[in-house]
Amino acid sequence: MSEALQAVSPAADRESRHADPFAAPDIHRRRAIVERLAGLLPAHCLLHRTEDTRPYECDALSAYRQLPVAVALPANEQQVRDVLKACCELDVPVVARGSGTSLSGGSMPHAAGVVLSMAKFDRILSIDPVARIARVQPGVPNLAISAAAAAHRLYYAPDPSSQIACSIGGNVAENSGGVHCLKYGLTVHNVLRVRGFTSAGEPIEFGSEALDTPGLDLLALAIGSEGMLAVVTEVTVKLVPTPPLARVLMASFDDVVKAGDAVAAIIAAGIIPAGLEMMDRKATIAVEQFVHAGYDLDAAAILLAESDGTPEEVGDEIERMERVLREAGATAIRVSGSEAERLLFWSGRKNAFPAAGRLSPDYYCMDGTIPRRMIGRMLEAISQMEERYSLRCINVFHAGDGNLHPLILFDANDADQWQRAERFGAEILELCVEFGGTVTGEHGVGIEKINSMCVQFTPEERAAFFAVKRAFDPAGILNPGKAIPTLARCAEYGRLHVRGGRVRFPELPRF
Secondary structure, three states: OOHHHOOOOHHHHHHHHHOOOOOOOOHHHHHHHHHHHHOOOOHHHEEOOHHHHHHHOOOOOOOOOOOOOEEEOOOOHHHHHHHHHHHHHHOOOEEEEOOOOOOOOOOOOOOOOEEEEOOOOOOEEEEEOOOOEEEEOOOOEHHHHHHHHHHHOEEOOOOOOOOOOOEHHHHHHHOOOOOOHHHHOOHHHOEEEEEEEOOOOOEEEEEOOOOOOOOOOHHHHHOOOOOOOOEEEEEEEEOEEOOOEEEEEEEEEOOHHHHHHHHHHHHHOOOOOOEEEEEEHHHHHHHHHHHOOOOOOOOOEEEEEEEEEOHHHHHHHHHHHHHHHHHOOOOEEEEOOOHHHHHHHHHHHHOHHHHHHOOOOEEEEOOEEOOHHHHHHHHHHHHHHHHHHOOOEEEEEEHHHOEEEEEEEEOOOOHHHHHHHHHHHHHHHHHHHHOOOEOOOOOOOOOOOOOOHHHHOOHHHHHHHHHHHHHHOOOOOEOOOOOOOOHHHHHHHHHHOEEOOEEOOOOOOOO
16 A cells, blocks of 8 residues: 555544645645545546646646646446545545636646546437437537437537537536537537536436426526536437538628627627637638638638528528628628538637647637627727737637637746736726626636636625535535635735726725
8 A cells, every 4th residue: 555545543534624624635634535535446546646646737727737635537426426425524625527628727626625537437328319319428528429429410519619629528517619609509508407416425417308397497507517516427418400501601801890890780680690700810810820721811800600501591691691791891701612611611710729829838718708799899909908918819709699719828937928918818808897798608717717706796696606506515515716706805806906096896895
């Protein structure tokens, strides 16, 4: 038995458990946790040495890092239940993790806790082509569902850019979207049922395969809860028919404000494209060098609008969109002439993040939502912020639903650049709220946006959020310190955060 698994005296264990359970654990506490888990899991399903837990210290938002006490990799539901029960009894924080593609630090470990990796839950349990549903485990990659359903001419609609890697459990945790969610909805609109366990290891189920369920809509509450209410072990998703035809229209604009106004004009005309994306010139140049998608590099911004359905429906919708876009000031319009060209257009958009990675050592991907009519004003404001913070920013937006993804370029090896990038991102999110939007669209809050939640919500609203969490997780061990800021945290943020000569959040208590 290794040193980390040496027996701990009952007195030492009692002493460590009476201390603050969420404080950085001492050696006795660590040994107690690892020893308990070692009795529940096979040796290969428990990692506790530093070199073994290091790959789990962060998610895709690598700026925030923390080593856990241990990483549990259960292979079945009984092991998940056993780990949760043990952690609940020991007051040990638990952070559930999927593929680690989160961009908000949502699956960053807790210093006193255990990472519960669902990587071994990677099976598609069943596909019912008649009911058009699939039952899958949470570790299944998003794109794998569509690949498995393709034989039945069905697919799973939400398509995040990371869909080749991101897990469906993580999609549920963050209520993920994608380029086709304008027409087909977010994760919350495409999941029928979620099964799992509470923090105490009790089974829980949200939703059903029926069209409706009695009582409160707890399924919508669970989706987007960032692993704070339950640990998911099974998800039932809706499948939709593969459309007979899809075509993408690329419209060029000589001004970003015109492009933003064109987005609002399309929706105002009663047209709901399958996808409606926007990229500024800096983004299209970065992507074109990487993917060679055929984008118009002279345009200040381009829109990608997809129409799908029968050939007659697609032809009519493309014609209507062309008319609206020309009236809105489009300088050029090009429509995909083949399926290969359509996929190439989308490949450019979906590779915007790796393309940004070729321009800069690091990038900070923001995620906020604003009313569509404010897109042009937001782009102008971001341009001014670039000057003020001396950092570049390329912009790719889910424009149809107002979901922004500005990519702030910086070098993480330069502490000053990282601090400026953080302030840049925080100002974008504050402006989202001022414009009538929200501080997140699909990436979740995690640790990244927890201060920005102080801008969005009042103390009373945050207290209500905590009350919901306590109802499902009385022990408070599931992903603590994420998503919902405490009153004290917001008071500190308000005390330090002064903008325009006035203190933010004057209603909060001061130190």
